[in-house]
Amino acid sequence: MNRIGRRWAAAFGLALMTAACGSGDTTGKGEQVSPIQRAPTPKSEFTAEEIEATLDALVTEINEGAIEPMQMAILLKEIGGFFTPITTGANRAMGELGVTGNVVGHSGQGRNQQERAEAQGEQIGQAVADGAAGIGVSPFGDAIAAGIDEAVAGGVPVVTLDTDAKDSKRSIYVGTISESAGDTAGKTLLALLRPAPGTVVIHGADDPSWVDGMTRMLGARRVLEDAGYTVVVRPITWSPGGEVADVEAMAAQIETADPPVMGLLGLHNVSYRCAMAAEAAGATELPVVAFDFEPKTVEYMRQGLIKATHTQRQYYAGYLVPYILYGIKIIGPDATKAILAPRMVDESRLNVGLDVVPWDKVDEYDTFLDSISVTQ
Known part of the structure; x- marks a missing residue:
């Protein structure tokens, strides 16, 4: 890791310590005392400044609310490969928020898209049963809609990422348009x-x-x-x-x-x-x-x-989802969407955008990825 990356890692470690202390220091009502703090993202020509500003605005509004502990689950098609940066971003955000929960891959059940979607629906149901108050999921297909709708009907908001389930009752899709x-x-x-x-x-x-x-x-x-x-x-x-x-x-x-x-x-x-x-x-x-x-x-x-x-900015997709779920819990879905508006293409889809990397900027892009501890 280069010197920038080491400075970022140190800042991230401090943010994790702060979040952990905050989640343990509560009032009699069980509310978290310490405000949410994001670790600063290293500056680069590839830093997504619009997304960074939107996240900062969301955190500011969240900190005006009654900050509370939360359990969430992030369900991905897999943990490695294309989803490695998503996993990194989601874990980092959950650490900064001080929430409990896990980022997990698919259950391994099912040999085709339909069967895997059905198994993923069962994962959603299990997450709800285990106490998740918010769920992020990368759907295998439309068959997952029933599981999403059941969770939402039970008061658990769902955010999709990377792929969408547009005919479900999910709150927001986060990813490439x-x-x-x-x-x-x-x-x-x-x-x-x-x-x-x-x-x-x-x-x-x-x-x-x-x-x-x-x-x-x-x-x-x-x-x-x-x-x-x-x-x-x-x-x-x-x-x-x-x-x-x-x-x-x-x-x-x-x-x-x-x-x-x-x-x-x-x-x-x-x-x-x-x-x-x-x-x-x-x-x-x-x-x-x-x-x-x-x-x-x-x-x-x-x-x-x-x-x-x-x-495709997979890291930012993974990083945004826990913050959005937490925002929905603390300030509500409408207020959260209003803050996300600069990145929304319609009322329910958030575009993380693309990094355009010229052939002579490969080393600079590698340095940026290293600085946020991401393997692309």
Whole structure:
């Protein structure tokens, strides 16, 4: 850990000690005496200043209320991988708040999406039975709605993160807004392209059953088509052998497209395949823009073959949820949503936004992640 990271860790440790003392120092009514204190986030060009300001405003309002102990549960699809930064953020926020509870992965039950969603619904029910007064959950699918609704009917608010259950009675969704993410990615590539006409290859989703993937692709496609480019979509091949199939298909598009290909845009974690396709076609001069911060993506960025990538701020999604649940308990849902308004895209969805990382800022982004003890 670098010196900035060590200073942050020391501040975080102090905040944890303060929160722990506060939760034990109570009045006769069981109210927490010490105010909530957030550990300061290190300053960087990648610090999400708007989210930081919104959180500070929420904490200020919470501290005006009757601060109380709280038990909560954060239920994720898994603890590692993509969810590692979410886990880090959620645990950090719960420590600062001095609440009790756990961040846990799925139960391991179920072989498909439907069965896992049903098992996750049972996890929600168990969390309520164990005394949780607020629940954060990353849903496997719509089958979880019944479990969410039952918890809400029993007076336990639920906040979704990363993926949504929009037809349930959850209070707020926290995460990436797919259309906005696609729009941002499209504009990042657009700034690197030669003037139209020309073809752009999007490596993404074209299956309407995958709503988030499809919406992200349509957001990017709209930006590029509005600028006069012809867009062709190469659907991601997730099955074994998918990398070879995708690279060969996109290389063929580069070699044969009319009008000629001007650039490539990947919208998911395997978007480094776009750079592989450009290499295979002998067209490494084409601008390639990616999504997520996979090791292969970083490798191609360091070579200058991927010009920028977009990361989804998983850490902030995990960090926000406990604060939102605590805000709902102390100042109520309406007051909490009013404070969150600068980051809300509608009455129930909060956009954590994206970090746009240029190819020549990889080291700076790594330093930022290190400073908040996050593995992306």
